[in-house]
Amino acid sequence: MRFGVGVRFPLPGVVQLVGRAFVRSRAGVVAGGKVSLSGKATTRQASRPGLGSVPVIASTSFSIATNPGFNALIGQVVATNSPTSFAIIAGNPSGFFSITNGGSLRTGTSAAPPDNNYSLTITASNSFGTSPPKSITVTVGAAPVVSDQSMNLTIPAASGDPVGTVAVSAGTPTGFSITAGNSSGYFAINNTGDITVTSAGASGITAQSYPLTVQAANALGNDTGVVTVVAATASQTPAIPMSLNDSRFASNTNGPTSIQTAANLINRQWMQGPAYASGEPIFYIESTGTQVINMIQCRADCREGPRLGLAPTATFNVDQCFINCIGKPPVDHADAFQAFGGGGNVNITNSCIRAYTDSEANSLGSFIGSGGFFWADAAQGTITFDNCLFWGGERMIAIYADVGTTTNVRMRNCFFATPFPFETGYMYDIRAVPGGTLNILEWTNNRRCTISGGVIVPGTILPPP
Numbered sequence: 192m193r194f195g196v197g198v199r200f201p202l203p204g205v206v207q208l209v210g211r212a213f214v215r216s217r218a219g220v221v222a223g224g225k226v227s228l229s230g231k232a233t234t235r236q237a238s239r240p241g242l243g244s245v246p247v248i249a250s251t252s253f254s255i256a257t258n259p260g261f262n263a264l265i266g267q268v269v270a271t272n273s274p275t276s277f278a279i280i281a282g283n284p285s286g287f288f289s290i291t292n293g294g295s296l297r298t299g300t301s302a303a304p305p306d307n308n309y310s311l312t313i314t315a316s317n318s319f320g321t322s323p324p325k326s327i328t329v330t331v332g333a334a335p336v337v338s339d340q341s342m343n344l345t346i347p348a349a350s351g352d353p354v355g356t357v358a359v360s361a362g363t364p365t366g367f368s369i370t371a372g373n374s375s376g377y378f379a380i381n382n383t384g385d386i387t388v389t390s391a392g393a394s395g396i397t398a399q400s401y402p403l404t405v406q407a408a409n410a411l412g413n414d415t416g417v418v419t420v421v422a423a424t425a426s427q428t429p430a431i432p433m434s435l436n437d438s439r440f441a442s443n444t445n446g447p448t449s450i451q452t453a454a455n456l457i458n459r460q461w462m463q464g465p466a467y468a469s470g471e472p473i474f475y476i477e478s479t480g481t482q483v484i485n486m487i488q489c490r491a492d493c494r495e496g497p498r499l500g501l502a503p504t505a506t507f508n509v510d511q512c513f514i515n516c517i518g519k520p521p522v523d524h525a526d527a528f529q530a531f532g533g534g535g536n537v538n539i540t541n542s543c544i545r546a547y548t549d550s551e552a553n554s555l556g557s558f559i560g561s562g563g564f565f566w567a568d569a570a571q572g573t574i575t576f577d578n579c580l581f582w583g584g585e586r587m588i589a590i591y592a593d594v595g596t597t598t599n600v601r602m603r604n605c606f607f608a609t610p611f612p613f614e615t616g617y618m619y620d621i622r623a624v625p626g627g628t629l630n631i632l633e634w635t636n637n638r639r640c641t642i643s644g645g646v647i648v649p650g651t652i653l654p655p656p
Contacts, residue, residue: 439488
């Protein structure tokens with residue numbers, strides 16, 4: 192059947208134009224004779240190459256050290272298709288993290304993340320839209336590591352008396368506990384690692400050693416170590432030797448000058464006076480693991496004391512020693528102990544450290560400055576001074592926590608003798624340089640003093656750094 196010249200039955204959904212006549216199909220004809228496109232035709236047109244796509248964020252994760260600080264760079268989030276902005280849309284309720292339009296993931300400007308695992312949901316956007324959300328994991332810090340350590344307690348002790356603070360070598364603990372060795376309840380520990388005497392301990396502790404198993408924990412895990420509390424009466428604490436001629440040194444033999452990795456240096460000596468010919472350290476310590484170097488009842492009269500190159504897990508113990516170091520002209524200076532790099536655990540107890548520039552060098556005015564203990568240039572670890580006398584020196588103690596390092600200091604019952612024999616300086620300079628971390632674990636009963644007839648006369652209490 193025909194309805195006019197050139198017009199045939201239309202197919203469903205199609206506009207057919209034949210000659211000047213036409214039939215309107217279900218596709219429809221818009222004003223001006225144009226046909227509207229919709230459905231699959233429109234979809235194919237939007238996804239044609241060259242018209243652009245939304246970003247797609249690459250899979251990644253990040254790990255950063257403990258205590259990163261504010262606005263610290265964590266890493267770069269990468270996405271395809273030239274994103275112009277990024278956003279954290281979930282997992283950041285405390286504002287511990289921020290992200291720039293260029294994808295730099297950073298810690299917050301007013302809140303830094305504590306040690307934990309964090310799952311952040313991030314999107315990237317450009318002019319074509321926003322990416323699918325991407326989950327990115329950020330691990331901050333590490334589980335704590337507790338090294339075996341010891342603390343001294345003078346008895347009798349009262350309830351609440353401090354024993355010491357547990358040192359950790361990794362992570363930032365959020366809690367501590369004593370898990371063994373405290374069945375009598377003589378000791379307590381708080382969430383910052385401070386061990387104190389309980390009321391039971393005040394009446395029950397006797398002169399002996401108490402090995403306590405202490406656990407430190409945070410969101411990333413936990414670790415235990417043995418903290419040995421050595422309880423002794425005041426009369427049992429070894430006296431500080433006050434001269435090179437102390438009777439404890441009567442049988443000393445000459446000590447080694449070679450590099451020491453692990454050694455028991457007991458009743459040894461390094462006596463260079465009066466010539467003081469060598470300006471080199473009396474010996475070097477170089478350790479690579481968990482070695483222990485002991486220096487007990489030793490004496491040294493020299494221009495430079497030991498130089499420490501300890502591995503982070505190594506230990507250097509000094510007890511009942513007298514170290515006398517003298518800087519000589521024209522520009523020499525004296526360091527009784529010095530560490531440049533390395534670190535580890537250094538424990539100096541019941542010892543006297545003298546370090547000064549003699550009158551001849553002092554008169555030149557060109558010496559660098561002498562010190563009893565010098566710690567700098569990437570050295571890191573834990574330093575404990577207990578019952579020590581620092582006598583002389585422009586800087587009796589100089590400890591600097593360098594960039595990217597952590598140094599822990601514990602000092603108790605120490606004395607700083609004044610006036611200095613030749614120089615006008617300061618007693619201690621203990622601080623962190625920008626980017627370094629210094630933790631004062633303990634600062635108890637440290638005083639000025641004077642020396643009268645070879646006896647320490649305690650003076651005023653000194654404030655912590």
